[in-house]
Amino acid sequence: MKSFREHLEYWRNEPEPRRQRRALFIAFSFTTLLFILWLASFRLSASLRVTPTVEMTTRPAVDGASPASGQVASPGIIARIKAGWETIVK
Numbered sequence: 585m586k587s588f589r590e591h592l593e594y595w596r597n598e599p600e601p602r603r604q605r606r607a608l609f610i611a612f613s614f615t616t617l618l619f620i621l622w623l624a625s626f627r628l629s630a631s632l633r634v635t636p637t638v639e640m641t642t643r644p645a646v647d648g649a650s651p652a653s654g655q656v657a658s659p660g661i662i663a664r665i666k667a668g669w670e671t672i673v674k
Contacts, residue, residue, distance in 0.1 A: 586594070595603065 595606070598606075
């Protein structure tokens with residue numbers, strides 16, 4: 585069995601058109617493999633995506649607290665919500 589260096593020497597001694605054809609084939613094969621893996625990653629990420637369900641979005645209150653008591657909102661958002669609510673109520 586030839587060593588890797590012997591294979592390289594054999595390939596270096598081949599005619600130029602054959603070496604270019606081999607280089608093109610190797611580059612095309614590697615690019616095709618990467619493209620297939622890239623496409624497969626989209627399918628994998630789509631299968632791992634979690635879609636929200638009713639059980640995930642509605643949680644029961646803990647110890648009599650409201651369900652949103654653990655969430656934090658900025659004062660600007662709260663002011664906009666109050667202003668929007670006041671226009672709806674009027």
